Amino acid sequence: MEKNAVRIKDIAAKANVSVGTVDRVLHNRGRVSEEVRQKVLLMMQELDYEPNMMARTLGSNRTYRLAVIQPDHTLDPYWQGPRDGLDKAARELKPYGIGVTVYSYSLTQVDSFVAQATAATLSRPDGILVAPLFYRESLAFFAQWQQQGIPYVLFNTYIAELQPLSYVGQDSYQSGFLAGKLVRFGQPQPGTFLIAHIAEDIANSVHVTQKERGFRDYFAQLAPARNGPAPGPREHPDKIISIDLPDPADPSFARQLNRLLDDEQAQLRGIFVSTSKAYEIAPYLQANRREDIRLVGYDLLEKNIHFLNENVIDFLINQNPKEQGYWGIFALADRLVFKKKVLPLKYLPLDIITKENLQYYVGK
Amino acid sequence: MEKNAVRIKDIAAKANVSVGTVDRVLHNRGRVSEEVRQKVLLMMQELDYEPNMMARTLGSNRTYRLAVIQPDHTLDPYWQGPRDGLDKAARELKPYGIGVTVYSYSLTQVDSFVAQATAATLSRPDGILVAPLFYRESLAFFAQWQQQGIPYVLFNTYIAELQPLSYVGQDSYQSGFLAGKLVRFGQPQPGTFLIAHIAEDIANSVHVTQKERGFRDYFAQLAPARNGPAPGPREHPDKIISIDLPDPADPSFARQLNRLLDDEQAQLRGIFVSTSKAYEIAPYLQANRREDIRLVGYDLLEKNIHFLNENVIDFLINQNPKEQGYWGIFALADRLVFKKKVLPLKYLPLDIITKENLQYYVGK
DNA sequence: TTGTTTGGAGTGTGCGCACACGCAAAAATT
DNA sequence: AATTTTTGCGTGTGCGCACACTCCAAACAA
Numbered sequence: 154m155e156k157n158a159v160r161i162k163d164i165a166a167k168a169n170v171s172v173g174t175v176d177r178v179l180h181n182r183g184r185v186s187e188e189v190r191q192k193v194l195l196m197m198q199e200l201d202y203e204p205n206m207m208a209r210t211l212g213s214n215r216t217y218r219l220a221v222i223q224p225d226h227t228l229d230p231y232w233q234g235p236r237d238g239l240d241k242a243a244r245e246l247k248p249y250g251i252g253v254t255v256y257s258y259s260l261t262q263v264d265s266f267v268a269q270a271t272a273a274t275l276s277r278p279d280g281i282l283v284a285p286l287f288y289r290e291s292l293a294f295f296a297q298w299q300q301q302g303i304p305y306v307l308f309n310t311y312i313a314e315l316q317p318l319s320y321v322g323q324d325s326y327q328s329g330f331l332a333g334k335l336v337r338f339g340q341p342q343p344g345t346f347l348i349a350h351i352a353e354d355i356a357n358s359v360h361v362t363q364k365e366r367g368f369r370d371y372f373a374q375l376a377p378a379r380n381g382p383a384p385g386p387r388e389h390p391d392k393i394i395s396i397d398l399p400d401p402a403d404p405s406f407a408r409q410l411n412r413l414l415d416d417e418q419a420q421l422r423g424i425f426v427s428t429s430k431a432y433e434i435a436p437y438l439q440a441n442r443r444e445d446i447r448l449v450g451y452d453l454l455e456k457n458i459h460f461l462n463e464n465v466i467d468f469l470i471n472q473n474p475k476e477q478g479y480w481g482i483f484a485l486a487d488r489l490v491f492k493k494k495v496l497p498l499k500y501l502p503l504d505i506i507t508k509e510n511l512q513y514y515v516g517k
Numbered sequence: 518m519e520k521n522a523v524r525i526k527d528i529a530a531k532a533n534v535s536v537g538t539v540d541r542v543l544h545n546r547g548r549v550s551e552e553v554r555q556k557v558l559l560m561m562q563e564l565d566y567e568p569n570m571m572a573r574t575l576g577s578n579r580t581y582r583l584a585v586i587q588p589d590h591t592l593d594p595y596w597q598g599p600r601d602g603l604d605k606a607a608r609e610l611k612p613y614g615i616g617v618t619v620y621s622y623s624l625t626q627v628d629s630f631v632a633q634a635t636a637a638t639l640s641r642p643d644g645i646l647v648a649p650l651f652y653r654e655s656l657a658f659f660a661q662w663q664q665q666g667i668p669y670v671l672f673n674t675y676i677a678e679l680q681p682l683s684y685v686g687q688d689s690y691q692s693g694f695l696a697g698k699l700v701r702f703g704q705p706q707p708g709t710f711l712i713a714h715i716a717e718d719i720a721n722s723v724h725v726t727q728k729e730r731g732f733r734d735y736f737a738q739l740a741p742a743r744n745g746p747a748p749g750p751r752e753h754p755d756k757i758i759s760i761d762l763p764d765p766a767d768p769s770f771a772r773q774l775n776r777l778l779d780d781e782q783a784q785l786r787g788i789f790v791s792t793s794k795a796y797e798i799a800p801y802l803q804a805n806r807r808e809d810i811r812l813v814g815y816d817l818l819e820k821n822i823h824f825l826n827e828n829v830i831d832f833l834i835n836q837n838p839k840e841q842g843y844w845g846i847f848a849l850a851d852r853l854v855f856k857k858k859v860l861p862l863k864y865l866p867l868d869i870i871t872k873e874n875l876q877y878y879v880g881k
Numbered sequence: 882t883t884g885t886t887t888g889g890a891g892t893g894t895g896c897g898c899a900c901a902c903g904c905a906a907a908a909a910t911t
Numbered sequence: 912a913a914t915t916t917t918t919g920c921g922t923g924t925g926c927g928c929a930c931a932c933t934c935c936a937a938a939c940a941a
Binding site: 522524525526536537540543544546568569571572573574575576577578579 | 926927928929930
């Protein structure tokens with residue numbers, strides 16, 4: 154094997170030109186007659202030439218600087234995941250001349266996002282990976298990068314507005330849809346199902362509203378068709394409510410939650426927490442011994458894992474934070490270094506995590 | 518970045534020797550005085566030298582031949598997965614001088630395994646990746662490879678007997694345990710649960726017996742402790758039975774299966790198929806409209822996906838066949854080419870697949 | 882003594898490619 | 912017609928490393 158690897162030299166010989174000429178058509182450096190150009194191109198096709206990337210990066214001493222803009226991982230544990238992933242990618246890609254700089258902003262302060270995004274832009278990077286949690290404020294930056302010709306990749310939150318090179322992350326809608334299934338599955342009787350947002354600025358967060366839409370749609374499609382041949386064994390007059398909880402430190406958090414749990418009428422059978430903060434709800438269920446209420450949330454944070462093992466949380470959906478960082482960086486590398494075409498959408502799987510399969514996802 | 522990459526030239530300068538000398542200590546070629554050797558080693562540590570793998574493979578024209586021994590993918594669709602995965606790995610590793618040859622044997626014929634394994638051994642490969650479905654017949658080969666110093670990696674089936682370089686695949690026991698959870702989850706009433714083996718030589722297949730053990734243990738640990746403080750809200754006098762079905766083409770397959778399904782007394786609530794052949798059972802459930810019987814099986818084969826979408830199969834556990842092939846090859850490459858230490862056990866996740874998250878696993 | 886081996890080091894070439902440079906012929910300008 | 916400029920192409924060097932080769936002096940044998 155490998156003996157038959159086609160080199161530039163082979164193309165040159167077959168086309169009766171020098172390696173310099175082949176190099177010129179390969180990189181569109183001009184200074185080649187159209188006639189020769191076509192011949193070289195043909196020979197390349199015939200021999201099925203594939204450049205040797207190792208020799209290429211070794212030969213050209215070019216380096217690439219990538220900027221990552223994401224929430225500070227010391228303020229919210231979730232963001233440690235993407236951080237780990239992009240660090241891993243950075244390590245693997247270092248020999249290819251890729252360097253990564255992280256600009257972290259505060260999840261709760263819009264202006265810190267603007268400041269960091271501005272700093273990243275001013276560093277004039279060769280590519281940008283960004284988690285655009287703030288919808289409105291992101292748009293202007295996209296426009297600027299697009300104009301400057303800097304490729305940028307989105308992760309975690311998908312904003313279609315200005316075409317990014319790629320989006321890496323979950324399909325939020327389907328993610329909510331799946332949550333509906335998990336919260337409903339195996340429950341023989343109809344009831345009320347709650348979708349809880351914790352300390353989220355819903356209006357400015359595409360991400361979360363799509364999850365809610367998916368969740369509601371799951372129940373909608375469950376309802377038997379009006380004129381269906383035979384109505385299913387059970388009807389589904391389930392009631393879906395959603396609530397916008399404040400920061401858990403706020404006393405009204407407990408107040409609002411307890412009011413819901415104490416409402417005997419409601420027949421509350423399941424709660425879906427739209428972010429990775431299911432561990433904020435879990436203690437209330439555990440304290441009141443509400444094993445009858447199904448709890449579904451996101452991500453394998455330490456606290457979530459605790460309540461999963463205690464059977465308070467029933468399912469977690471893994472958003473694959475680490476993979477998001479990893480593949481985000483790789484999307485940029487594929488474009489810049491390897492010159493491969495990059496898929497505009499890279500949906501990561503919706504991993505269903507239970508107590509029984511947890512261990513194989515934790516260190517991943 | 519990357520400007521600070523340490524080269525062997527830098528070490529040479531710092532140790533006041535030539536690059537040739539550094540090369541000699543790097544590869545233990547001898548012909549270096551102990552004194553100088555120590556100095557060079559020290560400088561390497563101080564500068565935190567990491568060899569540039571690209572330059573290394575480019576410089577040394579060494580190639581590696583890997584042999585893969587696995588069931589023929591044209592005879593059983595499952596094995597297309599590992600095949601795809603190892604092909605992908607082979608493509609990525611080709612520039613590193615790695616070539617892969619596949620020796621495929623027939624799942625049902627022991628002697629074809631022996632023949633292919635023999636052929637692979639005679640080709641004197643630099644490394645071997647093997648799916649040792651036949652327990653007894655595998656042992657002799659392991660011993661031989663060990664003696665010849667050929668590193669070998671197991672996948673799909675774990676046999677601890679003679680330490681392989683690594684095992685890549687699922688934890689079969691935990692896989693069965695999870696299947697127990699999935700088949701039982703949300704069913705309010707106790708009943709009978711069936712574990713079905715289809716056309717398997719149980720006695721010679723570690724793999725499948727471990728799955729059964731895990732499955733049974735799930736139910737065992739569900740039963741409330743004898744002297745527990747308070748017996749749970751429901752007791753679990755579930756009954757677990759297992760059955761050894763013949764090839765589905767055999768008329769007794771249908772006979773045995775129908776007898777089980779028609780037994781009103783049994784209260785059959787769930788079936789766990791221990792291999793990827795859940796699609797052989799599904800038609801019987803569908804024909805008899807037995808929506809009350811939970812069906813859990815393995816792998817995203819086309820036929821399984823069909824019945825998952827029809828709600829006949831409730832859950833599939835993805836054995837990640839593609840990843841098994843991919844990481845199996847990489848384990849060998851890590852050892853041979855990159856000289857990294859290889860984990861002796863690489864457990865792949867137990868992906869839970871439902872209709873709702875299926876799409877993100879299919880093309881993976 | 883003169884050869885011969887051997888230990889301990891340095892030098893040189895090539896891997897496949899990028900890129901700067903050189904040089905002649907053709908085309909454009911004066 | 913003499914010049915500059917442009918076009919079209921070939922050559923040479925270096926990237927970091929492996930590996931064969933060379934060289935020299937000391938140890939040893941004859």
